[in-house]
Amino acid sequence: MRKGLVDVVAGLLVVGTVTACGGNSSSPTTPTSVEVPASTVTSTPSTGNTGLMVNGISLSELPATQTMTVMPFDPAAVTLISAFGPSHTGIDINTITGGRFLSPGTGIVTLVQLNTGQGRPGTNYRVRIHLTSTGLNALYHFEIDGSISDQTQRDNILVALGDRVTAGQHIGNLWSLGPHAHVHFDMLDAGGRDAVRCPLVYFSPAVATTWESLYDTKIRERDRERIENNRGTFPSLPDLCNDVDLPN
Numbered sequence: 581m582r583k584g585l586v587d588v589v590a591g592l593l594v595v596g597t598v599t600a601c602g603g604n605s606s607s608p609t610t611p612t613s614v615e616v617p618a619s620t621v622t623s624t625p626s627t628g629n630t631g632l633m634v635n636g637i638s639l640s641e642l643p644a645t646q647t648m649t650v651m652p653f654d655p656a657a658v659t660l661i662s663a664f665g666p667s668h669t670g671i672d673i674n675t676i677t678g679g680r681f682l683s684p685g686t687g688i689v690t691l692v693q694l695n696t697g698q699g700r701p702g703t704n705y706r707v708r709i710h711l712t713s714t715g716l717n718a719l720y721h722f723e724i725d726g727s728i729s730d731q732t733q734r735d736n737i738l739v740a741l742g743d744r745v746t747a748g749q750h751i752g753n754l755w756s757l758g759p760h761a762h763v764h765f766d767m768l769d770a771g772g773r774d775a776v777r778c779p780l781v782y783f784s785p786a787v788a789t790t791w792e793s794l795y796d797t798k799i800r801e802r803d804r805e806r807i808e809n810n811r812g813t814f815p816s817l818p819d820l821c822n823d824v825d826l827p828n
């Protein structure tokens with residue numbers, strides 16, 4: 581386990597409104613202001629979530645001492661990845677049907693939702709995990725580019741509210757009905773509300789490098805088709821985490 585992002589993770593509490601696709605959780609939980617005794621700051625940084633309740637689940641206070649070392653998805657089924665930017669607060673991961681999504685760390689499932697209210701009924705479902713390993717939250721918004729029954733949505737969510745999960749645990753599948761089907765993946769603050777930073781910064785360098793490389797590979801695959809059809813050229817490859825918005 582690697583230490584180093586501890587202060588950044590523990591100190592962040594972003595105020596603002598998330599407007600990008602899938603990013604905003606429906607939970608209206610008010611963040612709890614926590615005083616951290618000076619004596620504990622140097623030895624054990626707090627996650628700042630003392631006493632926090634999410635959907636009736638009490639979240640334990642554990643030290644934020646880890647970056648995550650497990651990818652939140654299985655790369656095998658990925659067809660495209662879209663970048664984080666100022667107006668897109670997560671990373672989109674497109675897959676074929678059956679794309680497997682995994683918990684990147686130890687945690688507690690704090691939200692399982694069918695028909696999330698974004699898009700037509702039957703189009704989206706959502707899972708959120710409070711990561712006790714980092715004090716933050718991973719949000720998966722499954723956007724299927726079509727419509728399926730409640731039962732099919734439920735069948736593709738493999739965890740229940742309140743479940744304890746471990747790093748690498750298979751938590752759900754994307755049901756993909758079209759080329760725009762994807763999972764919007766966000767890292768949220770301790771209250772599970774606002775997107776914090778580009779998800780990549782919370783992962784180990786090995787995971788971040790693999791993720792970035794997969795992103796480049798999928799862009800090249802996409803644009804190779806364009807070139808064969810004489811409709812475009814290879815763009816320069818941007819980063820997965822951006823300070824400015826990228827075209828598409």
Ligand SMILES: [Zn+2]
Nearest residue numbers: 601670672764
């Ligand atoms: Zn998105």
